[in-house]
Amino acid sequence: MAPRVSVIMPNYNKRRYISEAVRSVLSQTLEDFELLVVDDGSTDGSARTAEELASCDHRVEVLRLKRHSGASAARNAGLERAKGKLVSFLDSDDLLARTKLERQVSELGEGDRDQVVYCDWSRVDGNGTALKPFKRDHLKKSGMIFPDLLIYGLPVNASIMARRECFRSVGAYDESIAWGEDHDMLLRLAARYPFRYVDEKLYAYRVYEGNTFSTVPRATRFHFKAVLLERHMNLQWEGLDRVTRRRARRRLLSYYSAAGENGKLLGSGMKSVDGIKFLGRMVINAGKGYGGQAPKVH
Numbered sequence: 207m208a209p210r211v212s213v214i215m216p217n218y219n220k221r222r223y224i225s226e227a228v229r230s231v232l233s234q235t236l237e238d239f240e241l242l243v244v245d246d247g248s249t250d251g252s253a254r255t256a257e258e259l260a261s262c263d264h265r266v267e268v269l270r271l272k273r274h275s276g277a278s279a280a281r282n283a284g285l286e287r288a289k290g291k292l293v294s295f296l297d298s299d300d301l302l303a304r305t306k307l308e309r310q311v312s313e314l315g316e317g318d319r320d321q322v323v324y325c326d327w328s329r330v331d332g333n334g335t336a337l338k339p340f341k342r343d344h345l346k347k348s349g350m351i352f353p354d355l356l357i358y359g360l361p362v363n364a365s366i367m368a369r370r371e372c373f374r375s376v377g378a379y380d381e382s383i384a385w386g387e388d389h390d391m392l393l394r395l396a397a398r399y400p401f402r403y404v405d406e407k408l409y410a411y412r413v414y415e416g417n418t419f420s421t422v423p424r425a426t427r428f429h430f431k432a433v434l435l436e437r438h439m440n441l442q443w444e445g446l447d448r449v450t451r452r453r454a455r456r457r458l459l460s461y462y463s464a465a466g467e468n469g470k471l472l473g474s475g476m477k478s479v480d481g482i483k484f485l486g487r488m489v490i491n492a493g494k495g496y497g498g499q500a501p502k503v504h
Contacts, residue, residue, distance in 0.1 A: 209289060212239070214244065218247065219249060221248075228241065233304055234305075235307075240288075242269060278378075292367055292370065293369070293370045295366065299414075301410040301412070305408065310325065321400045326409075327411055328409075344358070346405065356438055373391075375398070385427055432461035
């Protein structure tokens with residue numbers, strides 16, 4: 207009999223944390239699940255650790271990719287293998303609260319609702335100690351949230367759960383994207399399905415030196431932020447209201463600036479009043495000693 211939920215865990219060289227991540231799934235109050243650990247060519251023995259855990263619980267399965275192919279390939283392999291009607295994710299260095307699956311399944315009913323459920327989150331350090339939350343608030347909306355998601359994004363994209371068919375309807379994770387592939391998937395989902403927010407901290411994101419965020423250069427992150435924003439802004443342009451269009455253009459220009467892609471600033475920014483104002487503010491800020499960094503966009 208197929209499990210109710212498939213939890214997909216991509217892994218690459220997370221030996222220090224993978225046992226704790228797996229156990230946070232095995233301790234869920236909802237027990238009708240399968241955990242698919244997709245190892246992306248690890249060289250640190252973390253795949254073997256996952257296999258040892260799998261030998262003690264039939265709900266855990268380890269898939270090994272033939273070579274290191276990236277997080278998108280690992281998630282796609284997991285989606286292809288998944289048998290559950292509902293799909294959730296967990297990075298192999300993060301943690302789930304014990305009621306995470308149960309609460310999100312409850313919001314989705316029996317899995318017949320075409321919607322995406324996401325939740326609040328917390329931060330922990332490398333030792334699992336709770337960290338102070340971000341001072342800046344984040345998206346906590348339900349409904350058709352594509353315009354908000356386009357501008358602000360979710361802080362933890364892996365906090366979602368949805369029907370497996372929802373993922374298949376929007377296509378696989380884009381394996382050509384080196385960073386931000388999970389945000390790309392969320393935008394595709396949000397363009398088609400409503401989102402539902404659960405106001406509980408059900409996902410713990412681990413912050414430590416060496417995690418994915420800390421190892422990707424700032425300019426690279428903002429480059430891909432710009433690529434994704436421009437892609438989805440153009441795809442959904444006709445359905446965006448005037449305020450969202452203006453905010454999206456301003457945010458795109460700020461990303462180009464943060465990525466150091468001045469050619470893109472001149473190429474696209476000068477074509478709009480927003481772009482001219484933005485560049486003018488950059489010149490003023492540079493004169494004040496701000497180094498030409500993008501002004502804060504509201």
